[in-house]
Amino acid sequence: MAGHIEDYALIGDLETAALVGRDGTIDWLCLPRLDSQAVFAALLGAENNGSWSIGPAESSGLSPTADRRTYRGESLLLESEWDTPTGTLRVTDFMPPREGGAPRVIRVVEAVRGTVTVASTLRLRFNYGKVVPWVHRTDDGRVRAVAGPHAVWLDTEAETHSEKLTTHSRVTLAEGERVAFTLSWQPSYVGPPGCLDTDQVFQIQEDTEKFWADWASHCTYNGPYRDAVIRSLITLKALTNPLTGGIVAAATTSLPEELGGVRNWDYRYVWLRDAAITMSCLLRAGYRDEARAWRDWLLRAVAGDPENLQIMYGIAGEREIPETTLPWLVGYENSTPVRIGNDAANQRQLDVYGEVIEALLLAAHLGLERDETSNTLLFKLVQFVEAHWHEPDKGIWEVRGPDRHFVHSKVMAWVAVDCAIKLIEGGHADGPVDHWRILRDTIHQDVCENGYDPDRNTFTQSYGSQELDAALLLIPQIGFLPADDERVIGTIEAIQRELSTPDGFLHRYPTEGDSAGNDGLDGHEGAFLVCAFWLVDDLAMINRADEARNLFERLLALRNDLGLLAEEWDPHQQRQVGNYPQAYSHIGIVDAALSLENPSQRHPLALRSAKR
Numbered sequence: 001m002a003g004h005i006e007d008y009a010l011i012g013d014l015e016t017a018a019l020v021g022r023d024g025t026i027d028w029l030c031l032p033r034l035d036s037q038a039v040f041a042a043l044l045g046a047e048n049n050g051s052w053s054i055g056p057a058e059s060s061g062l063s064p065t066a067d068r069r070t071y072r073g074e075s076l077l078l079e080s081e082w083d084t085p086t087g088t089l090r091v092t093d094f095m096p097p098r099e100g101g102a103p104r105v106i107r108v109v110e111a112v113r114g115t116v117t118v119a120s121t122l123r124l125r126f127n128y129g130k131v132v133p134w135v136h137r138t139d140d141g142r143v144r145a146v147a148g149p150h151a152v153w154l155d156t157e158a159e160t161h162s163e164k165l166t167t168h169s170r171v172t173l174a175e176g177e178r179v180a181f182t183l184s185w186q187p188s189y190v191g192p193p194g195c196l197d198t199d200q201v202f203q204i205q206e207d208t209e210k211f212w213a214d215w216a217s218h219c220t221y222n223g224p225y226r227d228a229v230i231r232s233l234i235t236l237k238a239l240t241n242p243l244t245g246g247i248v249a250a251a252t253t254s255l256p257e258e259l260g261g262v263r264n265w266d267y268r269y270v271w272l273r274d275a276a277i278t279m280s281c282l283l284r285a286g287y288r289d290e291a292r293a294w295r296d297w298l299l300r301a302v303a304g305d306p307e308n309l310q311i312m313y314g315i316a317g318e319r320e321i322p323e324t325t326l327p328w329l330v331g332y333e334n335s336t337p338v339r340i341g342n343d344a345a346n347q348r349q350l351d352v353y354g355e356v357i358e359a360l361l362l363a364a365h366l367g368l369e370r371d372e373t374s375n376t377l378l379f380k381l382v383q384f385v386e387a388h389w390h391e392p393d394k395g396i397w398e399v400r401g402p403d404r405h406f407v408h409s410k411v412m413a414w415v416a417v418d419c420a421i422k423l424i425e426g427g428h429a430d431g432p433v434d435h436w437r438i439l440r441d442t443i444h445q446d447v448c449e450n451g452y453d454p455d456r457n458t459f460t461q462s463y464g465s466q467e468l469d470a471a472l473l474l475i476p477q478i479g480f481l482p483a484d485d486e487r488v489i490g491t492i493e494a495i496q497r498e499l500s501t502p503d504g505f506l507h508r509y510p511t512e513g514d515s516a517g518n519d520g521l522d523g524h525e526g527a528f529l530v531c532a533f534w535l536v537d538d539l540a541m542i543n544r545a546d547e548a549r550n551l552f553e554r555l556l557a558l559r560n561d562l563g564l565l566a567e568e569w570d571p572h573q574q575r576q577v578g579n580y581p582q583a584y585s586h587i588g589i590v591d592a593a594l595s596l597e598n599p600s601q602r603h604p605l606a607l608r609s610a611k612r
């Protein structure tokens, strides 16, 4: 049975990732890409849907949970340790960046004290836990598992045999001895991946550690929350594909927003919104290469008519990601359906234009060189916004109910035009700036007239509605109104009053009582973590720094022992819920840490004078 979501550690090679439980079991791994089929899907089903455990052999009669675990320094190499009556076992799990080679999961077992016997139990199940591969030993002693287009290879010096659809290995190590297990993927129709000898594995381990340490050393934030910020940046980097530049929203599909519920979605895709704010976050922390790669990804993905722009794409910019369910998986803690693909790709969400142009503005201000294609794109995007900003849409939260005039979407339409104007004013682009200034004012006036409730002194979720929406917390951050505007302060206070969970975090919008089903879905959900980070930013901006810091530190306390966060927090069960680890939540950590240092430096937006 899968552990709690926060029991999992992330390892990855930038192109895919695995989740390793506290007991040393890998319950989730998609190959060859993050959005490919899983070969270990026990996370969403049972052991028999694929998993790989390594730990002290059962004969030592111990609880399987590791006594300690940590990432090695500022890296994505995970060390788990078990104390046994005869000695201490350390397992180091990592995935080396591929650099054109095969994807590999490497697990190095080592007796750091005394003598330990180690057992490995490998159950490969292709196609998200459905297909049992044919497993056999090749003439040169390698274990090969094959089914259809996929082949997975296990190399180890440990004694290995297969029995009842499972591959077992066992080795006894004296103090200081170490042995590696390497799992590699290759299409089944090409030759085997290279077999690494022990020295090569240890060299790759060292290189991988250096890779991460070097990457982390470029972070420009040196404030009091550096550890949390670095771990979040490493997590965001792990979600950023180095070949395509695509940045996914999370490493998983169908971890539920409500335990046992139906709000289970596939996040292994590139949302323009999530990726744009990830890029901004990486840029603000000093990382330009990823920003440049994402801009190039964007230009390729959205090439063509902006009428055909999607709000999300596959990792390489694929357009077809149809949503379907996997009925053979019982779901995480019986949360069904398990979905792959995401039909939200076909929704109209008018906020994404603002997020994209805002990211382009930040990139330009931070010195990313001008690109003529992005100038053409900019023009087309603003033209599209001009033609459609007054229409209803599905909004930032991708509701599955009817379209509405979401206030946040209109505010972001204003951001799209405003940032385009700033790009022209800064000499980074060309366009009909006077015409766009009129458009910007028209949108602003419309929102202030129709999206604000003067009786309650708050902006509302959509035109004419009484409901609130935590996305409205972005109003001062993106410069739509200044932070000290009484309508902004009224909105912040209304959200605190009406959307807070008992422990002071925030729902993104109400889903209970009269509001049940308004988003087109059954059930409820937890506190949406990025919203509470937005509240931290707002509180810092309105000079409530102590309250902001206090909330930030309570949010940091929700992270697991390794610093990782899912999308949401279940305040009743006190557990992380939703896909994991999620970019939004980790962006929240980095942005809030930066805001607490300097509240006026949020987004490109310090560059903008807010309009009243």
Ligand SMILES: OC[C@H]1O[C@H](O[C@H]2O[C@H](CO)[C@@H](O)[C@H](O)[C@H]2O)[C@H](O)[C@@H](O)[C@@H]1O
Binding pocket: 249, 257, 263, 265, 266, 267, 271, 273, 274, 342, 343, 344, 396, 397, 398, 399, 400, 584
């Ligand atoms: O909860 C309903 C929706 O959940 C997903 O969307 C959420 O995740 C996206 C990726 O992080 C984010 O961009 C969006 O703002 C969130 O609401 C899911 O993809 C939707 O299909 C679903 O309706």
